[in-house]
Amino acid sequence: MRKFSSGLLLSLVAVIAFTFVAVDAGAADTIKIGFNIPLTGDNPDVGASSKNAAEMYLKKNPKVTVGGKTYALKFFYDDNEYKAESAVKVSTKLITEEGVLGIIGPQSSSQAVPAGEVANNYATPMISPWSTNPNTTLNRPYVFRGCFLDPFQGPVIANFATDELGAKKAAVLYDIAADYPKGLAEFFKEAFEKIHGAGSVVAFESFTTGDKDFSAQMTNIMMTGADVLFVPQYYSEVPLIVRAAKEMGWTKPILGSDSWGGGDLMGLCGDDCKGYYFSTHYAAAGAKGATKTFIDEYTAAYGKTPDDVAALTWDSLGLMVQAIKDTGKLSGDIKADRTKVKDALASIKNFPGITGNMTFTPEGDPKKCAVVVKINDAGKFEFFKSVCPK
Amino acid sequence: MTVNFLMQNLINALQWGSFYALIALGYSMVYSILMLFNFAHGDIFMVGAYIGLGVSLGLLSLFGSGAAAVLPGWVVLVLTILISMFLTAFVGIIVERVGYRPLREAPRASAAITGLMIGIILETANILFLGGSRLKFPQLIESVTYNIGGVYVTNKKIMIVLVSIGLMLALHQLITRTKWGMAMRAMAYDYVVVPLVGVPMNTIAAMTFAIGSALAAAAGILFGLAYPVLDPYMGVSFGWKAFVAAILGGRGSIMGACIAGFMLGFIEIMTVPAIQIMNRLFSLNIGSNFRDLIAYSIVLLILIFRPHGLFGQAYSAKLRL
Structure with missing residues (x-):
């Protein structure tokens, strides 16, 4: 027994020593980037998409040259279980134990808001690819995001x-x-009335969660003679609203927001939704150029079309690496380097991402174009137009 | 505000009221026989819709759909309604046998919460077996929209209202013209004495649940045609509102339940244009989400002035159908 445990102890010591040696040997010419993503829990698909995109990136770009010196990229994937408290722990561990230069993730706002606090407190640059809540980056100079915001x-x-x-x-x-719908409806109203004058949003009809019948609201809307109907709702309500509109004789366009793209919209809506438009982060069908290359390679590697999480993760990673290159030279002092990367990120102009060109505002939110997709006759979300901030 | 506008809302209200009326009937019938409200009835409506979904998908795969269809859509629809009503009737019988019969002599409160528990069991069973994601109800008949002088009516709307009224008339015939109906009326009149003269209480109670559930299934299928997204909790708030209609109609009154169902639909739908008219007249800014608050305040007012509902009896120890 005694002999066994001393043997165990010895081998443990050996393993630990070896690890330290390995880390030390690697520290000189590697750049470490941490991923705070949900690999298990309620939303493992989000984590899987993030990891797929990251591994594909690493395979294509294993090395980065900064100021004439070549570094190997090293990624750490840590599971936040789709929980806020785990996300905080993961970020703390990545920063204090793994000593990463920057963090990608968490994806969802519920984890990105608390984890952003950690990254900012430790002065470590973080990019959340997918979080749309303004609080993620608010008053946090070290926190950025890869997607546009609802405003x-x-x-x-x-x-x-x-x-x-x-x-x-x-x-x-x-x-x-x-x-989400309430905020977006108000942002739309404000913007539309700015262009066309007060009162140009002729109907601002509402309902409460769980309602199934929209015939009365649609009858009101029909009376106003509106040219277009905006429905910032989720896939479970959109089919019912679209049908109520058609039954009341609505033949004009209907517009939606990025929430239309989540869930099984076409399975529930079928032919009723074809021909309408919604804004989103990127469109897989009908993509061109670098976006198409990304989609083709991703599909070949993983057997499925990349979703917006995968595309935004790819771009966030690209932004991080670009910022590292832009620092000009890494000093080797991780704290100083993190601040340099943060400053480089904040000054990135027109980064050519697959989800559009990005320039960060002082708040760390990208100024980027949104994609408007049209639901085509085959029921696919087809690229229609890229709309940029004016 | 034109005549068209009012007509359009009236037609919408007729469709919406049909569902309340069909479901309210189930509450009222059970109350008249057993003197208790079956609070699982909203969830039986949900089960009926899902059974309808399964039956229609089965029929479509059997007889083909689209261009390869052997049977026209409306035949499949009629078959779906009939088969689902039959199957859901058994769900009602099982609910009565398992949940209510053992508790018939128990305190009222125990029997009342039985329904709540059965409702939760039905909802969670649905989530466990079907995964909880929303399902699309197949649109068995092609939707056609008619424009009659600026008022839009669909073939489905007309059908839903006609089928509902047809079912209500059939129920009326059953209760007034058949021996079983007479037994039900007798039981509703006095459920202590009538069993003594040989009317089987258990059979009548099971039959009442079966009929109420079959009507809920028909409502579920029609609902699926009008609002084709099904979810496991679709029967909860809808069931409560139909329950309001049953009380508004007068506890235990069949005719009251029908009329109150349509009335509730009318109040709910018409509140939205009424809000808009008020907004225009007095330049207010009230949102249409105030619908339920205003609609149910009106219902509350009606009940304050008519506490026994529209057709209820003042002293409800004895009731008639």
Whole structure:
């Protein structure tokens, strides 16, 4: 027994020593990037998409040259279990134990908001690819994001309705009891009335979560003679609203937001939703150039079309690496280097991402174009137009 | 505000009211026989819709759909309604046998919460077996929209209202013209004495649940045609509102339940245009989400002035159908 445990102890010591040696040997010419992603828990698909995109990136770009010196990239994937408290622990561990230069993730706002606090306190640059909540980056100079925010999406749709559809009067139907639709409906109204004057949103009709019948609201909307209907709702309500609109004789365009892209919209809506538009982060169908290359390679490697999480993770990683290159030279002092990367990130201009060109605002939110997709006759979300902030 | 606008809302209200009326009937019938409300009834409506979904998908795979269809869509629809009503009737019988019969002599409160528990069991069983994601109800008949002088009506809307009224008339015939109906009316009149003269209490109770559940299944299928996204909790708030209709109609009154169901649909739908008219007249800014708050305040007012509902009896120890 005694002999056994001393043997165990010896081998443990050996392993630990070896690890330290390995880390030490590697520290000189590796750049470590941490991933704070949900590999288990309620939303493992999000974690899987993030990891797939990251591994594909690493395979294509195993080395980075900064100021004439070549470094090997090393990624750490840590599971936040789709929980806020785990996300905080993961970020702390990545920063204090693994000594990463920067962090990608968490993806969802519920984890990105608390984890962003940790990254900012430890002065470590973090990019959340997918979090749309303003609080993730608010007053946190070290925290950035890869996607647009809801206050931007509202104007995008208002501009699209104006320029592309020639709308002068708009109607909105939204769930007043849920934060996302309510916020977006108000941002749209503000933007549309800025273009067309007060009162140009002729109907601002609402309902509460769980309602199934929208015939009364649609009858009101029909009376106003609106040119376009904006529905910032989720896939479970959109089919019912679209049908209520058609039954009341609505033949004009209907516009949606990025929430249309989540869940099984086409399975529930079928032919009813074809021909309508919504704004989103990127469109897989009908993509061109670098975006198409990414989609083809991803599909070949993993057997499925990359979702917006994968595409945004790819771009966030690209931003991080670009910022590291932009520092000009890494000093080897991890704390000083983190601050240099943060400063480089903040000054990135027109980074060519597959989800659009990005420039960060002082808050760490990218100024980037949104994609408007059209639901085509085959029921696919087809790229229609890229709408940029004015 | 034109005539068209009012007509359009009236038609919408007729469809919406049909569902309340069909479901309220189930509450009312059970109350008249057993003197208790079956609070699982909203969830039986949900089960009926899901059974309808399964039956229609089965029929479509059997007889083909689209261009390869052997049977026209409306035949499949009629078959779906009939088969689902039959199957859901058994769900009602099982609920009565398992949940209510053992508790018939128990305190009222125990029997009342039975329904709540059965409701939760039905909802969670649905989530466990079907995964909880929303399902699309197949649209068995092609939707056609008619524009009658600026008022839009779909073939489905007309069908839903006609089928509902047809089912209500059939129920009326059953209760007034058949021996079983007479037994039900007798039981509703006095459930202590009538069993003594040989009317089988258990059979009548099971039959009442079966009929109420079959009507809920029909409502579920029609609901699926009008609002094709099914979810496991679709029966909860809808069931409560139909329960309001049953009380508003007068506890235990069949005709009251029907009329109150349509009335509730009317109040709910018409509140939205009424809000808009008020907003225009007095330049207010009230949202249409105030619908339920205003609609149910009106219902509360009606009950304050008519506490026994529209057709209820003042002293409800004895009731009639």
